[in-house]
Amino acid sequence: MRQPFKPRQSRKHIGGYRPRIDGLEKASGRALYADDVAIKANFPDLLYAKVLRSPHAHARIKRLDTARAEALPGVKAVLTYADPEVAALAPTSAGWTDGVDTVSFRRMMWRRFCDRRVLSDYVCWVGDEAGVVVAAETEAIAEEALRRLDVEWEVLPFVLDPAEAMMPGAPAVHPEIAPNNVLPADPVGGNDVYLSKGDFDRALAEAEVTAEATCAYHNANQSTLENWCCLAKWEEDRLFIWSNSYEADQTRMFVSQTLGLPLHKVRVVCNFVGGQFGRNDTGDQPLFIFTALLAKKAGRPVKFKHTRREAFHDSRQPAVYTARAGARKDGTITALGFKALGNAGAYADHTMFALKFAPAEAAEMAFAHIPNLKMEAYGVYTNKLPACMMRGVGNSQLNLSLGHIVDVLAEKLGMDPIDLAVKNFGHAWEILPDQSLSAVLREGARRIGWEQRHAPGTGPLREGVKKRGKGFSFHPGWHAEWQELRRGRIQVAMRLNPDGTVMLDAPTVETGPGSNTCNVLGCAEALGFLGITPAEIRWTSVVDTDKGLKDTVQTDSAVSFLQSEAMVDAAAELKKKVLEAAAAVLKAGPDDLDIEAGRIFPKAAPEQGVPFREVLWQGDLVPIAVTISRPPSGEKTGVPFLAAFAEVEVDVSTGKVVVEKLVILNDCGTVMYASGAEAQQLGGQVAGLGETLFEEIIYDQATGVPLNFNWIDYQVPTMADMPDIEPVLMEVWRGAGEYGACGIGESVLTCTPRAVLNAIYNAIGARIDDIPVKPEKVLKALAGNGR
Amino acid sequence: MVRIKINGRWRELDRDKDLAPAMTLSYLLKEVLGLTGIKVSCDEGACGACTVIMDGKAVLSCMMLALQADGHEITTIEGLAKDDPVVEAFAAQSEPGYGTALQCGYCTPGFVMTAKALLAENPVPTLGEVKEALSGNICRCGCYAAIAQAVLRTSEKVRAGGCR
The missing domain is CATH 3.90.1170.50 (Aldehyde oxidase/xanthine dehydrogenase, a/b hammerhead)
Structure with a gap:
């Protein structure tokens, strides 16, 4: 038994450890895809x-x-x-x-x-x-x-490399849209310099200490087990x-x-x-x-169905990031800039969402207190697999760079990178230090044993050839309720059967994160006045556009709380209707009655209660139905932070990297369903560590033919490849609404690659700037460092 | 005639009418016989989603020809008992620190069948043995820690005589 997460506020159903509602259906093979x-x-x-x-x-x-x-x-x-x-x-x-x-x-x-x-x-x-x-x-x-x-x-003629594609005379992939292959400015993403604040260039020139770092994120494949299928x-x-x-x-x-x-x-x-992950x-x-x-x-x-090979039709947006930072000697960052070059592949899809929109959002959430900012990005068409989303939009790519520049700058300043992060990063709705960021970093440091960390490359040699190191990275979260306004109204319906059971229509396609379980827990919590249990709620799972309510689309496990927030309103309306129905049966005024824990009673005489089921059973036996359509709350509350801490062991004779321990920390606002949230934290690392160490799409440069569109040569980690991972759920920040939660399904892996890269640097004292970290890259880095 | 015992019942299949020479066992079971608990994901032996048990051993049904099953006994997930302890353990797994043993559920029947075969051969496996036996199956949702827990829990339960 491991240490369970302790909720900030104890609730009856929300936040608990319990089986998924679809566990048996799926484990027995009866769930239909x-x-x-x-x-x-x-x-x-x-x-x-x-x-x-x-x-x-x-x-x-x-x-x-x-x-x-x-x-x-x-x-x-x-x-x-x-x-x-x-x-x-x-x-x-x-x-x-x-x-x-x-x-x-x-x-x-x-x-x-x-x-x-x-x-x-x-x-x-x-x-x-x-x-x-x-x-x-x-x-x-x-x-x-x-x-x-x-x-x-x-x-x-074709071109595979974005830098080559930008050169004069390169083959144009979509000349009518981008004559030089560079995606032009657009209303959503903005200009090439999509974010500018203060005077970055001047601040950098005047800074007492500066740092620059470049790193590259490749195009991993989502690799859902279920391939596209359409009848x-x-x-x-x-x-x-x-x-x-x-x-x-x-x-x-x-x-x-x-x-x-x-x-x-x-x-x-x-x-x-059978899995989403952005595919x-x-x-x-x-x-x-x-x-x-x-x-x-x-x-x-x-019927049209992709084969596994065809399922490599989409990938994470690759990007090469260069970060530059300037700071005062005391560690106050005065200038921060990022420049990204992204290989869009053959079609634009969401390239600019990854390269501009998501980083701009992260800047608002984390760089608000840095006076001079400059962020620019170039999405370039090439003749490769199109790139798009994968468990996050552009967050992992930006994080690879953010965690890089923080680590490099901290070393130049002679500061602990945790102190540097806490001193400078936070959103506009809070003064520094950001409570959420401080909390995830301090807790992560405690769990990984940060105090015992040695200077880069100076640790003891184990077994003659192995060196250990520790590293971390952090990032602002996203998918707080106010960031979900674009969805429009969230729809849910509840029907209370006369026997006290509930039909819950909270339409969302269940792709894995367990939002269906969250919905049932949210419903039971909201209907606490009826005293019902999750087992008495039927979640009607198939989303059918003939049924009427719009589905709340699953991104970043945000559905885990969005529909539950709407259910709070639905429950209030249901309560009113239950009292009206009871008043008709009991021949009382609805305003004279109240209901608590399943008992209906006159307000004047609370001790004279009767079970609501008995009352309803005497009525017309018509279910009591409510439907709610309401937008997410627009109240701006900032976002919580997340972090990953890694300890690695590097074999300096072979270049092999083994992740010994990984601590994943997410401030959730409110944990809706603890078993499900921890499953996200643990599970995300299969992609996160896979991208960091193993997964890579390889092309024949002479023909442009991708060589490993299969799971034998494109290596998704199996059970034997995964290290011990500690999932840490926290509740420090709080959003608007009853729960004030935040999705974590995408963000659980955002910091993993950078945490591992920083840990490798700490182990061997040489930096590897691109993932996946194959042994030859480690050996090259070691050779370059003269060790 | 080809005879295959599927989930306890002998089936007679016409070599020409029901089967094609290149038809895989997974295709026969899923598309022809409608045993949809079998998931065909990679269709080339890399993911384990289509695992079934043949004569007590876990096999990848996408890597076998249907004809190769002639005279053999096949168990698919549909052939497990209603209260199968492995199925129940996968469904129930939710203790702190390990997450759940399934998320999207697409790989789950394959994992369950592989775990069944492991426990039949080695009723008290160590964590290392579980990892080795199940490392031919891919779970992209990443439920590995909880899957291993579910298998170990089943083993404990069976050892305690709580169920078959």
Whole structure:
């Protein structure tokens, strides 16, 4: 038994350790995912779709002949870019929305970057969806049909490196949008220098101590276990889509707007989803459109599913960051600047969200007390896999740089980097030192044994070849309630059955973080006046756009509290209605009654209570229903902080790095569900440490062909690779509302790579500036350092 | 005719009508027979999501041809008892410091079947033995610590005679 987290305020259900509500359904294999529904056993006339993938990094289809494919027995439909229903589709962007909000085509987020076409004859990376999709009786026949296509390609010159792509004469990937491949300024991300405060250059020139540090974050893949899957079926003029999108309402809006169907003619159902991590953080997925058009052409239901190789269709936004800082000798930072160069890959998607929007948000949350700031970023098209979101938008990339410059500057100042951080960083709504930041750093220091840390590279040699070191990093959180206003109204409905059980409609596609469990705990907590238990609440899990309420989209486990906050209002209304119903039965005035812990009683005589179930059972037996639609609270409360502390052991003879211990600290505001929150803290490290030590997409530089789109060569950590991890939940900061919580699902891994890199530096006294930290990089760094 | 005993029942399958020479066991079980507890994620033997038990051993059903199961006994997650102790331990795992043994749940049936085979062969495994046995399965949600706990808890329970 490990030490449990102790809540700031003891509540009956919220904040507890308990099993997930879907534990048994999932552990027994009964939980249904899209791929389990879209099978022949359920749809006997099901067809399977396969899309042509570009074999070239940059090319155009000059001539296409589908005759041999269409003649293959079992092929039922072939759809190409030349078909009028495809050719009529407007160019679009995969970054319509980042998922949380539902927006129309005209209000899409990145309207200047409409660089995608559904089934285009123009392709920009090896693996790009090219202009043909086929539907056949089996997957094997569909694959064979693709092999029988006669395609004549016009192969174009390509570029993989963003710095090369910026050079004059480099091949332009989307010349109409970015003639020199650099994504232009836009209304959401802003200018190249997207944030400027005071006079950074002058402050840096005048600073008593300065530091500069460059580091590189690569493009890891989200690697969800479940691959994209979509079933499209026409019921006369109505389109039914069952998919593992995590945003049913936005998918409905996207399909409706793209195909010109009214919203009530599109029904989207999303059940359990086998992992998200940013892989479907885009409001625009061409696969829905071509599957739907193909189903219409074939006159039969069609299933399209990615193979694991195809699931490498998206990655974390890679970025090379250079940070510069200036400070007074006492450790007061007077100037701080970041410059990022990001490889957008073949399509813009959310590149500028990662490179500009998220860092600007972090600056507001953490750099508010630094007088001179300059932040600039360049997103550059290349012919690589497009980059987008992965458990966070651009936070991990910025953190790799932030934790770097703090460590380097602290060493130059001769200061403990924890003291430097606490002295300078915090948000505008609090005076320094920031209580949340101080708390996570002090607690992390205690747990890792920071006091015993030695100077870089000076620790004892173990077993003749091994050296140990400690490091940390910190970051401001995000997804506090006030940052979620963009979502619009949050909708929940509760129906109280006459026997006292509850049907809870808190629509959200459960992708793993356990928001469904949080919803049930929030409901039980809010309905405390009924004295009901979570077991008496039925969470209706399948999100079906025909049912009426909009789904609250799961990002960063923010749904863990957003719907629960709305449930507080729903419960207040339900209480009123229960008292009205009871008044009718008891022949009393509703204002004369009250209810507590499941007992209804006259206010004048609290001792004369009766169980509410008995009262309702005497009524009309019609469930008491309430529906609430309310926006998140806009009250600005800042955000809490998070940190990671790592201890590593480096074998200086082989370059192998072993993470011995990892402490993950999150100030949550309020912990909604302790077992689930700790599962996030522990679980996030599989991606966090994977990106730091193992995972990397490798390309053949001569052809642009990605070489390891599989889990044998792209190494996701297994149980044997993971160190001992201490999850630390804290409640120091507090947001608005009943709970004042904050999502942590993305942020749990934000600080991990930098904490490990700083620990490696502390161990060996040589810096490694890019991840993943492969042994050869360690050996090179050691050689460069003359050790 | 191909005969495979699936979840305790012999099934007769027509070599030409029901099976194709290249059909994998995972395809037969999931797509043809509708045993959807099997998840096919990588389809190339790297993730363990499609693990089933054949003659008492955990096997990757995506790496076997359906024809290779001829004459053998296959157990899928659907074939486990309603109160299977491993399933119950995975569902219940929530003690402080370890998180939950599942999040999105997609890899879970594969982990459960691998753990079943491990405990059948080694009813009292050490943490190291659990890690070794389960390191062929990927959980991207990262529930490894809790999964190991769930397996150790099952072992304790079985040892205490609390269940089968």
